[in-house]
Amino acid sequence: MSQAIPVAQLKSVTMSIYRYDPTLDEKPYMQDIVIEVPTDKDIMVLDALHLAKDQEPSLSYRRSCREGVCGSDGMNINGKNGLACVTPLSEAVKRNKLTLRPMPGLPVVRDLIVDMKQFYDQLEKVKPYLITKSDNPETERTQSPEEREELDGLYECILCGCCSTSCPSFWWNPDKFLGPAALLQSWRFIADSRDEATEERLDALEDSFSLYRCHGIMNCVSVCPKGLNPTEAISNIRNKLITREK
Amino acid sequence: MTAMSKLGTGTRDFLIVRICALLMLLYSLYLLGYLITGEINNFAKWNSFFESSLNKVLSLIFFAAFAVHTWFGTWAIASDYLTPKIMGNFGSFAYIIFRVLVAAVIALVLTWAILIIF
Ligand code: SF4
Ligand code: SF4
Numbered sequence: 001m002s003q004a005i006p007v008a009q010l011k012s013v014t015m016s017i018y019r020y021d022p023t024l025d026e027k028p029y030m031q032d033i034v035i036e037v038p039t040d041k042d043i044m045v046l047d048a049l050h051l052a053k054d055q056e057p058s059l060s061y062r063r064s065c066r067e068g069v070c071g072s073d074g075m076n077i078n079g080k081n082g083l084a085c086v087t088p089l090s091e092a093v094k095r096n097k098l099t100l101r102p103m104p105g106l107p108v109v110r111d112l113i114v115d116m117k118q119f120y121d122q123l124e125k126v127k128p129y130l131i132t133k134s135d136n137p138e139t140e141r142t143q144s145p146e147e148r149e150e151l152d153g154l155y156e157c158i159l160c161g162c163c164s165t166s167c168p169s170f171w172w173n174p175d176k177f178l179g180p181a182a183l184l185q186s187w188r189f190i191a192d193s194r195d196e197a198t199e200e201r202l203d204a205l206e207d208s209f210s211l212y213r214c215h216g217i218m219n220c221v222s223v224c225p226k227g228l229n230p231t232e233a234i235s236n237i238r239n240k241l242i243t244r245e246k
Numbered sequence: 247m248t249a250m251s252k253l254g255t256g257t258r259d260f261l262i263v264r265i266c267a268l269l270m271l272l273y274s275l276y277l278l279g280y281l282i283t284g285e286i287n288n289f290a291k292w293n294s295f296f297e298s299s300l301n302k303v304l305s306l307i308f309f310a311a312f313a314v315h316t317w318f319g320t321w322a323i324a325s326d327y328l329t330p331k332i333m334g335n336f337g338s339f340a341y342i343i344f345r346v347l348v349a350a351v352i353a354l355v356l357t358w359a360i361l362i363i364f
């Protein structure tokens with residue numbers, strides 16, 4: 001005898017989504033899309049977006065891993081930057097409404113997709129790779145477990161851009177201020193015992209903008225989906241800049 | 247100072263602003279101490295406080311620190327907001343006007359302070 005399959009209870013949620021297709025729209029607008037979500041389990045904001053896209057196939061957003069690893073679905077969720085794939089709907093929805101916008105401050109390519117060029121340009125400036133000058137050792141360059149521990153809280157960054165695009169200093173001077181993500185990476189290599197370019201790295205941050213535009217507002221810390229602390233990294237670099245012997 | 251001149255502009259400005267803030271804080275605490283302990287409780291004592299050469303010099307340092315702190319601090323604000331990126335073509339103009347105004351206010355306060363103290 002077949003058992004009756006219980007019909008999932010559904011409730012509706014109104015999504016208000018930023019829409020902009022530069023080839024068609026004169027200016028951006030917000031579109032309301034009502035979706036039906038199950039009441040007996042939580043889904044993620046990214047799942048909600050898929051439901052909205054079923055209704056509105058032209059809706060565009062980036063996503064790949066759908067588990068907080070690739071960093072492609074950073075967006076502004078009810079006013080706060082985060083990754084759609086790891087933000088539960090129950091946390092995000094306020095009064096049955098979910099407002100989604102692209103990450104602020106960067107040019108919009110289409111809908112929730114932003115052009116990350118400025119963000120990557122700033123990352124490139126901090127040379128986010130190991131620089132060595134001494135001869136290559138016989139085996140690999142080793143680190144003690146303690147030295148390796150120095151990189152915890154730094155190497156985990158997935159470059160989603162949530163932090164830099166929530167930072168007012170980055171909004172105002174995205175070409176001159178490096179932004180929290182790039183500065184966190186700068187510290188990741190300054191703090192690396194194997195790196196041999198600390199002085200050059202610090203020299204490059206001595207001007208009035210690259211690092212010193214950080215006013216300690218800490219938006220970056222409050223949005224980072226990986227729980228990292230760019231403000232602390234920035235103050236570590238600043239302490240090195242102030243105390244180093246020249 | 248030789249050490250200062252070797253620093254990059256960012257580090258130098260950062261230190262200057264903090265040091266000036268510290269000087270202003272110390273002076274304020276110094277003056278506050280006199281007021282709280284009742285050492286200064288009428289206008290005559292207030293007047294004689296500023297008669298002492300030590301206090302004249304300290305007050306002057308306070309106003310100098312104020313001038314420098316304000317100049318650097320408002321520069322940071324102006325270069326965030328009064329830019330062509332934020333304000334369009336008007337940005338550079340607004341920036342210059344603002345800087346001139348700040349300079350004028352600082353000059354006014356300094357002159358006034360010197361006139362009162364001496
Ligand atoms: S520090 Fe956090 S918010 Fe910023 S890019 Fe890295 S993972 Fe994203
Ligand atoms: S702490 Fe610094 S980097 Fe982080 S959001 Fe604030 S100004 Fe930006």
Ligand code: FES
Pocket residue numbers: 062063064065066067068069070071072073074083084085086
């Ligand atoms: S889809 Fe990869 S981080 Fe969200």
